[in-house]
Amino acid sequence: SQQGEEDPQALSIQEGENATMNCSYKTSINNLQWYRQNSGRGLVHLILIRSNEREKHSGRLRVTLDTSKKSSSLLITASRAADTASYFCATVRGGSEKLVFGKGTKLTVNP
């Protein structure tokens, strides 16, 4: 698999439930960023977590990072229909500037 691979590829849940999306990567990283994209729209930044951090919170979002397993997770609690979107993780390697994106998880929150 390539750097920044998310799973599942698609996730459908009911409003009020929690949604967990996972991301794996292959090389060492400087930081990992999660983005949301509504269909046909731009990328909205959610959270940045650095390689020396293990967990970060922002509102209903919780991101974890396990550098030993080269994986991250994004948890959205108490989901809403408005959370329906594609979610991408993107990594930045040390010595590079570019974000390397995964294919994303398409989240559908049913009202």
Added chain:
Amino acid sequence: EPEVTQTPSHQVTQMGQEVILRCVPISNHLYFYWYRQILGQKVEFLVSFYNNEISEKSEIFDDQFSVERPDGSNFTLKIRSTKLEDSAMYFCASQGGTGGRGNTIYFGEGSWLTVV
């Protein structure tokens, strides 16, 4: 919240024509980027720009592409002699310079380019 703005939001062009996509990055940012997303595919890095020069580019960013920061606010991507496979959403992004790299990268809403 400050934002990256891009124009046009959508452009249709004939194969072989030149296209210029424009971006206004966040005003105090120092690092600028172009990415693209072909419909249904991953977001792909094209190029990064810092201190008035390209600092990193991907294999996609060949001689057909060029970037410029013509003044203190705009950042442009030029695609010469467009091909059908250049049809994609092109995203501009920027990053603040305090503390160097490794900060949040903010994206614009994108410019849809359709080559016919």
